[in-house]
Amino acid sequence: MAVLKLLRAPSKYLQGKGALLHFYEETKELGSSFLFICSNSGYKNCSEKLTESFKGSNCEFYFEVFKGISSTGEIERMRKIVQDRKIQVVVGVGGGSAIDTAKATAYYEKLPVVIIPTVVATDAPCTGLSVIYKDDSTFDSYLFYPKNPEAVIVDSEIIAHAPVKFLIAGMGDALGTYFEARACVRTDSPSLENGGIALSAMALCELCYKTLLKNGYQAKLACENHLVTPALEAIIEANTYLSGVGADNGGLATAHSVYNGFTALSECEEVMHGSVVAFGTITQLLLEDAPKEEIKEVMDFCHSVGLPVTLKELSVTDVSRVKIAAEKACIPGETIHNMAGDVTPDQLYDALLAADLLGQDYFK
Template sequence: MAILKLLRAPLKYLQGRGALLNFYEETKDLGSSYLFICSKSGYKYCHEKIEKSFEGSDCKLHFEVFGGVSSKSEIQKMRKIVQDEGIQVVVGIGGGSAIDTAKATAHYEKLPVAIVPTVTATDAPCTGLSVIYNDDETFDTYLFYPKNPEAVIVDSEIIANAPTKFLVAGMGDALGTYFEARACKRSDSPSLENGGISLSAMALCELCYKTLLENGYQAKLSCENHLITPALEAIIEANVYLSGVGADNGGLAVSHSVYNGFTALKECESTMHGSIVAFGTIAQLILENAPKEEIKKVMDFCYSVGLPVTLKEIGITDVQRVHIAAENACVPGETAHNLVGDVTPDQLYDALLTADLLGQEYFK
């Protein structure tokens, strides 16, 4: 029996300059008692705007700076606050870990969740899942939810004033979206939501890729100079919404498996998720024997915005170590197996080294 097509997304998505000043107006139907789970910078840059949006209301607000990792004990701590204070709405403010902690807390307490990303480094804000860690910060599990967030509110001023490296990493994460969904579609593999891939999902994924090519370089320049331009707004939407909803409903393939594989190498620990996903996308296209014009277009884009096109840029100096990453990227259950005809560690190793050779030509 064919997999039924499925499409999921946040209930509401709001983006623009000063969007947080509308926070109360956009979430007031969810409840009147809020727990804001914040990163340190999330609290610093967002709390005043949010408090201002609640002026004149009788809502109860509790801002809590969390420990930095979406761990089991951190989630338990937040659940206790919810229970002790009769919280009705959970809000995550910050990067991926704050967002994942808020989603998990809301899920276990059966409450609505709103998300306020302060960086666009990944597509976590819109997705219906969290990455959960053990208390020693080692990976534990992916937690899948029956629904996506009730609201995602992105204030472009906050993104424009965040370090540009986060915007660039988000573009790397978003770059894989279309090519991974296309691979899943070709092999009839399910999406992250375990459904068939709809025309709407593929359209979002393709729009994500086109938006990156058209606006990426200019958006980077805008962000470096804290300027809010149409190009920056377009890339924020691509990184957060198009990539998030696209990946959720389009599926993953080699690009993200390559990231998972490289996490086994100590020298890549400080390399951002999106940077490795971008390099993994180049390797995936090589494995698929994609037209050389398509590979060149992707590599030109990466080079223009500062995403890696060589192994050296992601921290690898000993190419033999890539064997370890390739083995880890191809373990059973990894999304690399969503490629038509499958992929072996040796094939992936050869593709990664070929990507590196092509990338080195940019620096000659």
């Protein structure tokens, strides 16, 4: 039987300069007591605007700074606060870990969740899943939710004042969206939501890529200078909504498996997720024998915004170590197996090294 096509997304997405000043107005139907689970910077950068948004309301709201990782123990701590204070709405304020902690807390307590990203380094805000860690910071599990967040609210001013490296990494993560979904369509593979890939999902994925090409470089310049411009707004939407909803409903392939493989290399511990996904996207195009014009277009984009096109830029100087990453990227269950004809560790190793050679050639 054919897999039924499926589309999921946040119920509401709000973005713009000063968006947090409208927080209460946009979420008041969800409940009258809010717990804001914040990263340190999330509390520092957002609490004032959020407090302002509640002026004149009878709502109760609490800010809780979480301890830096979406661990089982930290989720339990937040659940206890929710129970003790009779919280009705959970809000995640910060980067990926704060967001994942809030999603998990809301899920276990059967409450609505709102997401306020303070960086756009990944497409996590809009997705219906979390990465959960053990209390010793080692990976525990992926937690898949029955629905996506009730609302995602992005204040462009906060993103414009965050370090530009996060915006660049988010563009790297978003770069894989269209090409990975396209690979899944070719093999009739399911999306991350385990449904068939709808035309609407592919349209979002394609728009994501076109938006990166059109606005990426200008957005980077704007962010470096803390300016909110139409180009920056476009890239915030591409990194957060188009990539998040696109990947959720479009599926993953080689680019994200390459990232998972490279987590086995100690030299890559400080390398951002999106940087590896960008290099993985070039690798995927080589595996597909994509037109050289398309490969050049992707490499030109990466170079223009500061994403890596060589292994050295990923802190990998010993190419023999890439074999370890290639093996891990091809373990059973990895999304690389959504590729047409499948991919072996040897084939991936060769493609990674070929991508590196192309990248080195690019700088000659």
